Amino acid sequence: MTQNAVGISINAPSTYEVVNTKQPCFLGILSGADSNVTGDGTIFTMGSGNAYTEIVDQNADFNTNGTFTCPITGVCFFCGTHSFGGILAAHTKVEIKVVTSNLTYICTRYEADQMKNSDGEENLSFTATADMDAADTATFTLTVSNGTLVVDTTTDSFVSGALLV
């Protein structure tokens, strides 16, 4: 067990796992669907409409508006799924990006209309490992292009992340 003046940070039970209850780590699920947020090339930041519901937010670095702020310089890992619907034949491009202060990661890029399921929806996963400086931020965007502004987000969307090292 390791602790500082504030509290226990690392604990190893008899089964030997290293449990760190202070390690920055979060999981948020979109609280509600957002209507007509992209489709015409509009870059929509997930959480900027309906907020995320925090399931876990160790160290309180994740804002429900979809912004993670890195508490120290390190390497962070982000992953999740953006779920969206209302895709039409004209929507021939979708991009999912992780936008950090240092770099923008284009994690997923597809032809949206070819990927949509029989309900006109898509759930697409993304992942990025990012170098972050202290106080750097990360947000998560969805952009559907070449059609009209009719694409909606759905509550299957979630985002998660952790400070790795």
Place this chain on the structure above:
Amino acid sequence: MVTQNCINTYSTYSSTTGEIKPNQPAYGATLTNNALNITGDGTAYTVAGFTEWYDIGSDFASATGIYTAPVDCMFYFSGNFYGNGGLTAAHTKTEIKVVTSNRTYVNNSFSWQFYEKSGFGSYFWTVIADMDAADTATYTYTVYNGTKTVDLFAARTYVQGIFIC
């Protein structure tokens, strides 16, 4: 530096290797045999029958595909499902889910039509999930709107996980 309790070493650190946690749960496994005619008609197939690459902590049951969390934790799951054969024009909706005791993540939903011309295709998924001690996680693969002719290809279907904190 070696950090240990009375039973076992759980963390080592050196200037050259950084920190190593030899008992931190992690697993990786590939499907042992091709899974034939498992879905296509809306059947939710729980992917099982794996050959382990590694299973630190012995928390992954390869026969059933069930991971059981040893303690409360945040756990990272990822993998790739490779659809190989049996896909037809009728299969217009696919879902890949991580089903945990706390919630179900619809990681992917799309149409195999993007791949159908060749009859195969693959997609990855990823999430950091909140797990309580003894919670379980499984992985399901569902293809809809056609006949039950869809397969998973063993050599390119795999699951992985690692204990984050």
